[in-house]
Amino acid sequence: MKKVISLSINGDQYEVLVSPNQTLLEVLRDQLGLMGTKRGCDLGACGACTVLINGEAYLSCVMLAMDGVGKEIQTIEGLTQTRELHPLQEAFVKEGGIQCGFCTPGMIMTAQAILNEAEKPSEEMIKRKMAGNLCRCTGYKKIVTAVMSAAGQAGEEV
Numbered sequence: 110m111k112k113v114i115s116l117s118i119n120g121d122q123y124e125v126l127v128s129p130n131q132t133l134l135e136v137l138r139d140q141l142g143l144m145g146t147k148r149g150c151d152l153g154a155c156g157a158c159t160v161l162i163n164g165e166a167y168l169s170c171v172m173l174a175m176d177g178v179g180k181e182i183q184t185i186e187g188l189t190q191t192r193e194l195h196p197l198q199e200a201f202v203k204e205g206g207i208q209c210g211f212c213t214p215g216m217i218m219t220a221q222a223i224l225n226e227a228e229k230p231s232e233e234m235i236k237r238k239m240a241g242n243l244c245r246c247t248g249y250k251k252i253v254t255a256v257m258s259a260a261g262q263a264g265e266e267v
Contacts, residue, residue: 110129111128113126114175117180117182119183134170156241156242159219160183162182185214196259199259200255200258204254212244215242216244219242220255223235223238232253235256236253239256
């Protein structure tokens with residue numbers, strides 16, 4: 110039985126009609142048109158669908174939309190409220206942490222969750238926390254470098 114729920118996404122309130130088994134990813138993309146959150150594996154294994162829930166990284170393909178009620182959901186579209194790139198986006202571009210771009214939104218959202226947790230994360234912490242985000246194009250060194258650069262640790266050994 111479908112139910113109307115209220116979701117707070119990128120600072121805006123949305124009323125959506127959802128099925129009990131509908132994922133947050135489905136609502137974001139199919140109902141709200143927020144296409145930055147990517148559909149990858151639909152199994153919670155690739156990280157392409159990562160969003161922030163109350164500042165922490167979650168996989169929206171395995172999270173029920175109903176579980177988002179009462180929480181602040183942030184997608185890549187809500188990372189910045191200006192037309193300028195967010196510092197994390199700038200770092201990914203500058204450090205070559207993007208190629209095709211498919212995994213990039215999930216990578217950036219996971220990186221933001223890392224920076225929410227630790228102002229100056231260690232290389233090991235970044236690697237451990239980013240382990241759930243898969244990329245076929247860049248390799249991971251440039252991604253780790255980008256996160257460290259965004260944290261003001263540019264030039265440190267990676």
